[in-house]
Amino acid sequence: xxxxxxxxxxxxxxxxxxxxxxxxxxxxxxxxxxxxxxxxxxxxxxxxxxxxxxxxxxxxxxxxxxxxxxxxxxxxxxxxxxxxxxxxxxxxxxxxxxxxxxxxxxxxxxxxxxxxxxxxxxxxxxxxxxxxxxxxxxxxxxxxxxxxxxxxxxxxxxxxxxxxxxxxxxxxxxxxxxxxxxxxxxxxxxxxxxxxxxxxxxxxxxxxxxxxxxxxxxxxxxxxxxxxxxxxxxxxxxxxxxxxxxxxxxxxxxxxxxxxxxxxxxxxxxxxxxxxxxxxxxxxxxxxxxxxxxxxxxxxxxxxxxxxxxxxxxxxxxxxxxxxxxxxxxxxxxxxxxxxxxxxxxxxxxxxxxxxxxxxxxxxxxxxxxxx
Amino acid sequence: xxxxxxxxxxxxxxxxxxxxxxxxxxxxxxxxxxxxxxxxxxxxxxxxxxxxxxxxxxxxxxxxxxxxxxxxxxxxxxxxxxxxxxxxxxxxxxxxxxxxxxxxxxxxxxxxxxxxxxxxxxxxxxxxxxxxxxxxxxxxxxxxxxxxxxxxxxxxxxxxxxxxxxxxxxxxxxxxxxxxxxxxxxxxxxxxxxxxxxxxxxxxxxxxxxxxxxxxxxxxxxxxxxxxxxxxxxxxxxxxxxxxxxxxxxxxxxxxxxxxxxxxxxxxxxxxxxxxxxxxxxxxxxxxxxxxxxxxxxxxxxxxxxxxxxxxxxxxxxxxxxxxxxxxxxxxxxxxxxxxxxxxxxxxxxxxxxxxxxxxxxxxxxxxxxxx
Numbered sequence: 001x002x003x004x005x006x007x008x009x010x011x012x013x014x015x016x017x018x019x020x021x022x023x024x025x026x027x028x029x030x031x032x033x034x035x036x037x038x039x040x041x042x043x044x045x046x047x048x049x050x051x052x053x054x055x056x057x058x059x060x061x062x063x064x065x066x067x068x069x070x071x072x073x074x075x076x077x078x079x080x081x082x083x084x085x086x087x088x089x090x091x092x093x094x095x096x097x098x099x100x101x102x103x104x105x106x107x108x109x110x111x112x113x114x115x116x117x118x119x120x121x122x123x124x125x126x127x128x129x130x131x132x133x134x135x136x137x138x139x140x141x142x143x144x145x146x147x148x149x150x151x152x153x154x155x156x157x158x159x160x161x162x163x164x165x166x167x168x169x170x171x172x173x174x175x176x177x178x179x180x181x182x183x184x185x186x187x188x189x190x191x192x193x194x195x196x197x198x199x200x201x202x203x204x205x206x207x208x209x210x211x212x213x214x215x216x217x218x219x220x221x222x223x224x225x226x227x228x229x230x231x232x233x234x235x236x237x238x239x240x241x242x243x244x245x246x247x248x249x250x251x252x253x254x255x256x257x258x259x260x261x262x263x264x265x266x267x268x269x270x271x272x273x274x275x276x277x278x279x280x281x282x283x284x285x286x287x288x289x290x291x292x293x294x295x296x297x298x299x300x301x302x303x304x305x306x307x308x309x310x311x312x313x314x315x316x317x318x319x320x321x322x323x324x325x326x327x328x329x330x331x332x333x334x335x336x337x338x339x340x341x342x343x344x345x346x347x348x349x350x351x352x353x354x355x356x357x358x359x360x361x362x363x364x365x366x367x368x369x370x371x372x
Numbered sequence: 373x374x375x376x377x378x379x380x381x382x383x384x385x386x387x388x389x390x391x392x393x394x395x396x397x398x399x400x401x402x403x404x405x406x407x408x409x410x411x412x413x414x415x416x417x418x419x420x421x422x423x424x425x426x427x428x429x430x431x432x433x434x435x436x437x438x439x440x441x442x443x444x445x446x447x448x449x450x451x452x453x454x455x456x457x458x459x460x461x462x463x464x465x466x467x468x469x470x471x472x473x474x475x476x477x478x479x480x481x482x483x484x485x486x487x488x489x490x491x492x493x494x495x496x497x498x499x500x501x502x503x504x505x506x507x508x509x510x511x512x513x514x515x516x517x518x519x520x521x522x523x524x525x526x527x528x529x530x531x532x533x534x535x536x537x538x539x540x541x542x543x544x545x546x547x548x549x550x551x552x553x554x555x556x557x558x559x560x561x562x563x564x565x566x567x568x569x570x571x572x573x574x575x576x577x578x579x580x581x582x583x584x585x586x587x588x589x590x591x592x593x594x595x596x597x598x599x600x601x602x603x604x605x606x607x608x609x610x611x612x613x614x615x616x617x618x619x620x621x622x623x624x625x626x627x628x629x630x631x632x633x634x635x636x637x638x639x640x641x642x643x644x645x646x647x648x649x650x651x652x653x654x655x656x657x658x659x660x661x662x663x664x665x666x667x668x669x670x671x672x673x674x675x676x677x678x679x680x681x682x683x684x685x686x687x688x689x690x691x692x693x694x695x696x697x698x699x700x701x702x703x704x705x706x707x708x709x710x711x712x713x714x715x716x717x718x719x720x721x722x723x724x725x726x727x728x729x730x731x732x733x734x735x736x737x738x739x740x741x742x743x744x
Binding site (some may be wrong): 038040041043044045046047068069073076077083084086295296298312313314316317319320321323324326327328330331 | 411412413416417418419439440445448449455456457664667668670684685686688689691693694695696698699700702703
């Protein structure tokens, strides 16, 4: 069965919506945040810990897995689910974002993208058809179409050309995608920061009639208000009965802002990456645990948090672990940040149910502050 | 209550013995292996995972904790038990081994050792009295006396002088040690690879009448048969009603060889260190999981193992994690190696009970091979 979205409730005062996304590996309450497991592991976490923090679905990266250990090996292991021992839903990106980030190492044609591995310089060629083959080997519940994610800022002319190619590639993806019962292909709306291009892209993407739609190419350097404008102009052109996924976004304020505008799914490396560097998110805002002022602070990271870290360890101890480069430090901060975001999402879902997401946002920002 | 050793059974055919060591934080079945938590964390492990693999007691390092985060901070946190959230027994070494390993960075006098921090070059001075003060702040159940661990090879004349100073330092430690109800001071037998010095050291150390005795200065480069000879000549001079701890030893064969000669406690960074580098111990010998021949090996590390890693993950997946430098790789190999050693110790204890430790050793070596 392809994924199916059930709209449970629309917020009275905003575009926010509460839903359920049914997938072959389980049901996801939306809006949902997906932790990122780039190399078939959410960095520092075990699958059991991911369940403990409440992860309903994780994302993994096609480009990285293609490079190492190779999609054929993962297929042999029973797909990503078997390989990494994760029995809940998985979404794989298409490698588009990573390939285009390689800059001088890649060359785009209508046929696809030639690129060199960031690891050993070996040459590879991704086409929409080949990416579908790779993603089918990986076996995720949701697979993303091969798109071009343009950088910011970029000339409108190029953005338009690129967006149109992305639509052509989407059609080739759809045609090449075989395993439609177990894997659902999502199309990606592009169009940079140009409202008319976003609308055009949304319409053309929706014309392909897919089980879900993503908004890509945002949070790549543009101001937050532009990102929000782009979401606002796109969402009305996406069907109500399909999930909407805002790619690469995961700061708490953007999760709230996105939800307010009708987004159902998010992903981002932010919570796990800043965790390993010793920055944690708390109900009172971000906290750099390496700082000397936490050396003798025997309180938990966040007194309001229910995670394993906050129930068992002090800021002083975690600071010591991070300062000395101990693995347990990265583990404890990662557990906390991921749990913190799951709790933000839980709060968002409850606020939608109670029709008070705007006051939830105001209360949250008052305490947490607004990330610039 | 100081620690108390209960001798349960002596092996009929060897010097091995089964016992129980009662400590303020719980009872330890001996012979026992102690995982090492140098910086108030057993690298890559959480306290819960340590319990899952069956760790009865862990060791932590006075020198490292003195340098970072400082013993006063740990005292404020409720000692090491509170600081790292570990409620089972802890043993702290005295920093002697680390300080003497600093080589050009330290200067020994009768009063103590002046040394420079390996981190920032700051000067410090360890005396037996100061080390007792530090170890009392750390609050471990068992604290080691400040000794000099001579390197190998070393002139007999120097070894004798050093051993005699270690005895004088032990007397100063005993005099300075205040918290005798909650912390038990162990003396350390030295004497290099010289039988007569080992015997003299054992006698003089035992004269101090302490709750336990260690054999130090072995496994520092000498051949294994010499190490075994030194254990054999020392043990008869140690009282039967006190625990015997062989310091810094932890390869499976040495655990068996030491147990055969009447040792009750062991510690070593080996299982955790090699784990992080991708070497795992199995019932069939060591296995370098990074090697290409495990790339498509979907079996667990060790089919006979009952650890979390072996129950849930394949060699292929663990190899991928280790090759890509993922934290979960180090976690999974560490869990496995520590569980493996706990199972070796369990096997040793059962073999003592059944009076067949020699055949246990022969069977083990036949499958595992003998570490050179």
